[in-house]
Amino acid sequence: MNAAPLSASKKCPHCGQWSAHQQQPDDRCEHCHELLDPQGPAKQAEMEQAWKWELPPAMLIPIHPTDPWWLRGPKYLVRGGQLLFAATVSFVIWLVTALAG
Ligand SMILES: [Zn+2]
Structure with a gap:
């Protein structure tokens, strides 16, 4: 019985x-130097893509320097909400990608 944790070794395909x-996507076999997880790098790129999803700047409410203070306040609040929403969507996309992977 091998005492090493299962995650520490992987059967080379x-x-x-x-x-x-x-646990790296580009781990290579000690014996034949092939990728232990042939889909690893592609999966990794997909996850990074999911994290980098951002709200297009055009979707953000525009705040003009000429706006009066009473208009800028609420606009900043709306923008904060939009950014929070974008962060939540990014996380959900990442989660779905992670679960699907
Ligand atoms: Zn191998």
């Missing part, structure tokens, strides 16, 4: 040997 696995 290329040569069938067990190899140390650092």
